[in-house]
Amino acid sequence: MAEEKLTSRAEDFSEWYNQLVLKADLADYSPVRGCMVVKPYGWALWENITGWLDKEFKATGHVNAAFPTLIPMSFFEKEKEHVEGFSPQLAVVTHGGGEKLEEPYVVRPTSETIIGHMYAKWVKSWRDLPILIVQWGSVLRWEIRTKLFLRTAEFYWHEGHTAHSSAQEAEEEMYRILDIYERFSFEECAIPVFKGPKSESERFPGAQMTTSIEAMMQDKRALQAGTSHYFGTNFAKAFEIQFLDKNNSLQFCETTSWAISSRMIGAIIMVHGDDQGLVLPPRLAPIQAVIVPIFKKEEEKTKVMEVADRIFMELKAAGIRVKMDDRDNVSSGFKFNDWEMRGVPVRVEIGPKDVEKNSVALARRDRPGKEGKSFVPQTDLAATVSELLADIQTSLLKRATEFRDANIHEPKDYEDLKKIVADGWAFAYWCESRECETKVKEDTKATTRNIPSNQPEHEGTCVVCGKPSKRKVYFARTY
């Protein structure tokens, strides 16, 4: 229940976030180290996220399946970089049924290994390819410092795992998914992202190429909101995923994997939220419109509720996710603040005055206070609300994009870069050497985010070492 004021973003962004997650009723801390409990409201939001993605994956030929939570320890040792990358984060099961296990199991931190193992069993011929499987579930990584949604030990996600007969096809798959992620961010989350390949040092352990979508939070830090990897034949070789091609020649598969996690909820909070609380993009909001009836006396109540009930049915019939707040133990003011805290895009207030005038008061969440309030006729209200929801969706994206663009700068020189990344992102030429990347990280804590794929080829010089460079990269501090 939202009873106290939220710490403001300016005061302490991190604290603002922590309080918001609890007060908006999205999640709660659990008795298990680093693991969260996702509450019904948070899960409803997650279902809207997964629902859209699931539909999109199916439309592009993918199918869902499930693999075990536990993975034999030895599987991790088959791919050198993979085990190096993940071994510090593994939780290990050593006992079962009261007996010490001969070989310990690992609680999956990601499923490339066990899925690779199965693919080796399933793939024999080029006719078996491609395999396009998505697994929905949770994974566990023993993170040192956790934060609800952003970095929890256990988190929820989908992991796509595909196997192909050619490198070209696998790379196309990686980019196809990246495009879906990009579209999802812009259209559903109203979060502008940059997509493109990551540097070698930022790659997923075992990947030949990692691409990502990167978003700017309101504190100007960067958040990797989704990744799509191309493995080449690394995992195929480690797990012997082989097939006979059309020429009867034995080949290794080309594989990919990709994921968006419950971290996306953290991104939505940190991109759109304000000092009143959560601000949800209408397309993902579990509740798109809430009706708050207002009355004093019994006879007012009867009249108001009659109108409120009718409007509720109208909005519902129009496909709007609508909620009636008929609690009688809290004041209207409390309800206003409560629904603002939960980020509901539109509030419909109906009081005795509105019944008289055949009107309602609409309040849009993206503009709290008087500015976002309007009085409209009850006639065709469903259409009015639908338009308003669409407008809010557009406005959120516009606002986030303007904020992002205003905080990205192209450094003149290295000194300038240092200043920029202290409070924003730098977009700079980079020679793509690990040395220059490491230097920036050591000097500023900023890392390369990704090399946006839609930039034209141009001639420049690396902002760090001055060597010729053809592509620019984003440098930013991350979560």
Place this chain on the structure above:
RNA sequence: CGGGGCGUGGCGCAGUCCGGCUAGCGCGCUUGCUUUGGGAGCAAGAGGUCGCAGGUUCGAAUCCUGUCGCCCCGACCA
């Protein structure tokens, strides 16, 4: 793992230095009445043995010893 801090009703804290008898306060919760267009008021209630174990003492939340757990800051990560 290095540095800092904390364990007292559901939550947030006071009390601990200088032991003292029925362990307080705010929020939340329950019931009733009045309220309800921007976080309502009053009244009456319920709820803790003070992280855990041992010790000192007539007496321990408070002192001593041990132990467990948590949080924050630093290197990784969807």
